[in-house]
Amino acid sequence: MENSDKKKININGNTYTVIYSVVIVVIVAVLLTIASTALKPAQQRNKEIEKKENILKAVGKAADADNVKDKAAYIEQEYEKYIGNNSYVIDMSGNKKDGDAFKTELKAELVKPETERLLPVFVCKDGEQSRYVLQLHGKGLWGPIWGYIALENDMNTIAGVVFDHEGETPGLGAEISTVSFQQQFEKKQIGTDEKSPVIIQKPGGTLDNHTVDGISGGTITSRGVQQMLADNLKLYKGFIENIKSENKNNSIEMNDKNQEL
């Protein structure tokens, strides 16, 4: 039988062991490379859909995403409907630049020098109303946290937020990605204090329009979210000021027109 053939080779010898391990490692490497290459497009698409979903959820759209049968198609359709091509990148002083907002990752931009930094902006058109979705990136307790914040046209009222995290403690810090935590931010005003535009405080206190309840047991993550909001809104400051002055000019123009009429 086959065993008698095998006997001739000493399977415990050094040469055999080395060749055996080299061959098996090469086989595994080739197999995994093929699998990874073949599955890449599908994985990439899932990531894109997730990103679109997060952007939409920040402005309170795509609420049915978990109930529809074909989630990917639903998200694509909603994204086309509300955002489509209305996204662009801006530099630190708020001027539009060439670039694909969807492919711009804040995480990668933050390590660049300030003059080369590009920030993505997504504009959600819903009838007459425009809302601006800005990307966020910060630090939690165990790893990075990120998300999106949507601002109303006045650039002062928060339309909604979405947060996600890499490895915060489930049931504690990880609660930042729950709807109930995120809903608190809706309709809050951005404060004038740059260090804490929105204050995330210990649960149980009285809330005004700049404060939300933090997560009990997730203090450091809550603080991370507050810091992330402060840091990222500061990055977008130029852009926010631009839109604000645009709004002012528009309303002056409107008044002029009204007076002419």
Place this chain on the structure above:
Amino acid sequence: MSSNNGLKVFTTPFNNSNPVTVLVLGICSALAVTVKLQPAIVMAISVTVVTGFSNLIISFMRNTIPNSIRIIVQLLVIAALVILVNEILKAYVYDVSKQLSVYVGLIITNCILMGRLEAFALGNKPIPSFIDGIANGMGYGIILIIVAFIRELLGSGTLFGIQIIPNSWYAANGGFYLNNGLIILPPMALIILGCIIWVHRSINKDLQDK
């Protein structure tokens, strides 16, 4: 030899040598992925696939593996299969793969796998080894599913994400009921697991210490 009897190979991991309740292997992941039923089932299927095929492959290779690098070779086969499973999950069930996050990768360190390879696949023919792997994966999975069922029902009031406890019962809506927040946390999973082991041992006389 009785262990080569296909049926017996298949049934013992469910009862007398259940990897979780009797051999107490794979506890870490059993605590981590059992908050909801869906990830628990996906984890169970993933582990079953990996135990089955790693047993099959190692059994085919068993006469060629040099003794000195036997463990490394086993680990390589397991790791390759786990990476494959992970890539497939990421491509086709992205939401679930996000929930399972690192735990799919940690299948590699699940003691059930190496245990079965050392104890069974290295000494048996491919077909019985494959059956043994599948059965052990399922024996592990069934415990996972029981724990997840209890935890999701009591901890979130849902099963497969569908509300089971009527909404009107909840204290927030004027009822008397509150979800048990403690059940969500890993320590309660350990206690539930302990209860399952207790029940299992009290039913099965073979397992009781004299």
